[in-house]
Amino acid sequence: MRRIYLDHTATTPLDPRVMDAMRPCFSGMFGNASSIHSYGRESRELLERARGVIAGAVGAEPAEIFFTSGGTEADNLAVTGVMSAVRDRNGIVTSATEHHAVLEPCRHLAESGKEVSFLPVDALGSVDMDSLRRVVGERTALVSVMHANNETGTIAAIPAIAAIAHKAGALVHTDAVQSAGRIPVDVRELGVDLMTLSAHKMYGPKGIGVLFVKRGTPLEPLLRGGGQERGRRPGTENVPLAVGFAEAVRLSSLEREEESPRLRTLRDSLEERIRALFPAVIVNGDPGARLPHILNVSFDALEYPLEGDMLVMNMDLEGIAVTSGSACTSGSLEPSHVILAMGRDEKTAKATLRFSFGRGNTMDDVAAVAGTLNIVIGRMLKKHAS
């Protein structure tokens, strides 16, 4: 059976060119980048070159790029690190639709006495700017709002959010894990002080991320150890993965201008076909500001009594990999917190499917997915009626 992968927001396959770039680091070039002998110096050179490539791609200085074990660690470091370092302000403002890697440290901080506000979003998933203006004030240390949502693709107005936060003297963090590689991401244009990236969402290896930290930003480390990454992220540097991450970033920067419109065409075509097959479908996300590769649809509970997880399983039996929510929450049968925050009822939120396109997909996949979805849903509705 031909399999079709439409879950590139969960993870992307490793690009073979990234594998080629990493290969020498797994054999001859094994030195510890902190060693001063030639083996160490070779590894240090690779590491710093990788840091430079990533910095250049997002408009940062190399000294502002800190390698972590992934997006989750970078988000935790940003949120917890700033709140520990800033002593004269106690508040953190975030949104209700953040990834759990931001929401959970925020909840943890709330339990330890920090003032945490979760901003509501509108029906398109955009942060309510009036609420932001009301909540941000002289007690706010950090505002953390994701650049683009991993479930719906809605892109946030980060420059405007940053302007409001900075006016109140707060720092700004954005999680750009999903937007990087798909749309331009430049730390100075966004106006952020901290930004998270993760390699495995852009055809790089799993287990490595980056936190951009603007020069002069107060940040306490999460880990204590040997002082690597200028004390902000101790632990022997993971040179092979850093090299792979940099190659993934370089390739995405080179290919984005052609690839993103191609993905948008595939996505829009699937959206059109699904709307034609199921007129009462709800397309989640902001049509005017949405990542090009994500399509998130909810089947109105009254018209289509469907369970998203059953849909995912039935599509999988036909060889098509999609998801019913974010990768971290699917399997738990909980409705997506993102779709709920956008005002959908619980049943509709549960009848949600996310398709996310990537380099391997073609228009043939779109036709196959739409056809299979029609058969699978027809079968499920028939079973429900009998």
Ligand code: PLP
């Ligand atoms: N932030 C967002 C928006 C994500 O989609 C993910 C992954 O699902 C993460 C953070 C976590 O990144 P990682 O898997 O590298 O820990």
